Amino acid sequence: MMENQQTLRGAIAYNDLVAAVGAGNVSRNPVELQAYLGDASFLGMVMPKHKLRIDMPDFIVFPETTEQTAEVLRLANVHKLPVTPYCGGAGVQGAAVPLYGGIVLDVKKMDKILAIDETNLTVTCQSGMIGQTLEWALNAKGYTYAHIPQSSYCSGIGGFLAGHSAGVLSTKYGKIASMVLGMEVVLPTGRVIRTRAVPQSAAGPNLNHLFIGSEGTLGVITEATLTIHPLPEVRQFRSYVFPDLHAAFEAARKIMRRGLVPGTLRISDLVESLEFYKQDGSFMTLSFDGFKELVDLQEREAMAIARAEGGKDLGPEPGERWWQHRFTSVYPKDQGTPLDMGRHTFNVGNVIETAGSFTYLEAIHQEMGEAVTRIPGTTFKAHFSHWYKTGGMMYPYVVNSGAASDEEMVDRYFELHRAAVGAVLRLGGTITHHHGVGLTLRGFMPREFGASFEALQTIKHALDPNNIMNPGKLGFEGR
Numbered sequence: 001m002m003e004n005q006q007t008l009r010g011a012i013a014y015n016d017l018v019a020a021v022g023a024g025n026v027s028r029n030p031v032e033l034q035a036y037l038g039d040a041s042f043l044g045m046v047m048p049k050h051k052l053r054i055d056m057p058d059f060i061v062f063p064e065t066t067e068q069t070a071e072v073l074r075l076a077n078v079h080k081l082p083v084t085p086y087c088g089g090a091g092v093q094g095a096a097v098p099l100y101g102g103i104v105l106d107v108k109k110m111d112k113i114l115a116i117d118e119t120n121l122t123v124t125c126q127s128g129m130i131g132q133t134l135e136w137a138l139n140a141k142g143y144t145y146a147h148i149p150q151s152s153y154c155s156g157i158g159g160f161l162a163g164h165s166a167g168v169l170s171t172k173y174g175k176i177a178s179m180v181l182g183m184e185v186v187l188p189t190g191r192v193i194r195t196r197a198v199p200q201s202a203a204g205p206n207l208n209h210l211f212i213g214s215e216g217t218l219g220v221i222t223e224a225t226l227t228i229h230p231l232p233e234v235r236q237f238r239s240y241v242f243p244d245l246h247a248a249f250e251a252a253r254k255i256m257r258r259g260l261v262p263g264t265l266r267i268s269d270l271v272e273s274l275e276f277y278k279q280d281g282s283f284m285t286l287s288f289d290g291f292k293e294l295v296d297l298q299e300r301e302a303m304a305i306a307r308a309e310g311g312k313d314l315g316p317e318p319g320e321r322w323w324q325h326r327f328t329s330v331y332p333k334d335q336g337t338p339l340d341m342g343r344h345t346f347n348v349g350n351v352i353e354t355a356g357s358f359t360y361l362e363a364i365h366q367e368m369g370e371a372v373t374r375i376p377g378t379t380f381k382a383h384f385s386h387w388y389k390t391g392g393m394m395y396p397y398v399v400n401s402g403a404a405s406d407e408e409m410v411d412r413y414f415e416l417h418r419a420a421v422g423a424v425l426r427l428g429g430t431i432t433h434h435h436g437v438g439l440t441l442r443g444f445m446p447r448e449f450g451a452s453f454e455a456l457q458t459i460k461h462a463l464d465p466n467n468i469m470n471p472g473k474l475g476f477e478g479r
């Protein structure tokens with residue numbers, strides 16, 4: 001009886017969805033349903049096979065317009081079906097894994113550039129655009145939006161915004177939050193709202209920030225207006241090796257404090273410096289972009305600071321090589337991608353990235369390294385590649401090869417995160433700088449937010465009373 005009722009409800013929902021977006025935009029194909037069970041995260045890949053609960057989605061829906069998206073959410077609210085927004089599926093924390101079945105709403109058919117405003121330096125596009133497609137279109141007109149994550153080819157605007165992403169040039173151009181002027185969002189009830197695409201405003205709280213980093217839990221982002229820049233005349237690299245990590249950090253701190261604006265500023269710890277760059281010490285690569293005179297001037301100033309901190313000049317070549325390989329250099333070749341790690345071996349790996357102030361970033365590196373390597377079979381190395389006047393971001397590769405079975409790998413994965421994130425929180429850092437929360441870190445959200453987590457939950461309940469949007473994520477309740 002129960003089963004018959006569910007089948008009947010499923011059929012009604014299917015017919016409603018077909019009426020909303022057309023039969024060609026609703027899939028119940030088992031192969032497609034299976035394909036959307038995971039994302040690029042370790043958990044997304046292993047969960048379907050292991051003890052963590054996950055339900056097969058009922059439908060994959062591909063709306064082509066904001067109106068269709070609104071109708072899908074309205075229906076989902078009526079049928080109380082969970083909705084998981086999905087863009088590139090390249091998230092590494094499992095944020096797009098549809099835990100409780102229902103609808104996976106793939107935004108990739110909303111992939112149009114709506115306007116490029118060359119006078120006011122903005123682009124408006126739909127949220128399903130893959131980042132690199134947008135970048136190519138802008139480059140053809142002499143512009144860049146300067147958001148170049150290593151996942152540029154496989155992630156999209158919706159994912160960048162909902163995941164609060166950072167590109168490799170973020171030290172100069174900022175994270176995605178500082179690039180967005182306005183957004184269009186479909187709320188869980190199906191209501192469409194827009195934030196005003198102006199350079200700045202003092203009219204109350206900025207609602208863009210409610211949806212940036214919301215990981216699909218508060219609505220579906222359908223459009224965004226982002227700032228763009230004329231392509232730089234030149235981009236120049238310079239690399240250094242410092243006697244130790246502390247000296248490299250001091251150089252970074254003084255470069256930022258001096259008001260220099262590097263596009264990239266990457267520092268490797270001693271392990272990564274040796275393994276990746278064959279350098280004994282702490283490797284730093286630095287780039288400036290813009291017009292030649294200003295670039296030369298900044299480079300000269302940075303060089304003087306680096307020298308004063310004991311940096312040996314390695315010239316432009318290592319940085320230029322890194323730039324050429326920026327989309328392929330994510331994982332060291334000997335360790336494979338997380339995909340290989342999960343599939344072919346019992347290696348468990350993740351980048352447990354964080355951000356913290358200059359005062360304790362070095363201590364976070366030290367203590368996280370000690371905490372994770374206490375777990376047998378763990379290796380740890382890190383680089384630091386997004387900088388602010390107030391501190392920086394650490395990007396550690398944590399890999400464990402001590403598990404003896406697939407099940408143990410999942411336990412080991414969480415054990416590593418408990419150790420690493422525990423150290424971060426003790427010292428005052430954040431649980432994530434740009435990879436987001438997803439399934440991996442959701443249990444840490446109450447500690448990250450403290451008393452303000454209740455305020456966040458209140459907003460969630462108010463916007464999404466039936467808890468249809470990506471339930472069980474960001475530390476919110478499941479179903």
Ligand SMILES: Cc1cc2nc3c(=O)[nH]c(=O)nc-3n(C[C@H](O)[C@H](O)[C@H](O)COP(=O)(O)OP(=O)(O)OC[C@H]3O[C@@H](n4cnc5c(N)ncnc54)[C@H](O)[C@@H]3O)c2cc1C
Binds near residue numbers: 039085090107222470
């Ligand atoms: C090889 C590789 C390199 C990477 N490099 C970087 C990097 O340099 N910088 C970085 O920040 N990240 C990086 N990542 C992580 C990943 O690319 C980012 O988290 C990115 O923001 C995910 O975008 P996506 O389009 O793949 O989103 P998805 O994985 O599809 O979704 C991510 C989250 O956003 C939600 N979502 C998606 N679209 C919408 C929408 N339209 N409205 C509301 N919610 C939505 C989903 O529900 C999910 O919660 C990398 C990943 C890989 C695999």
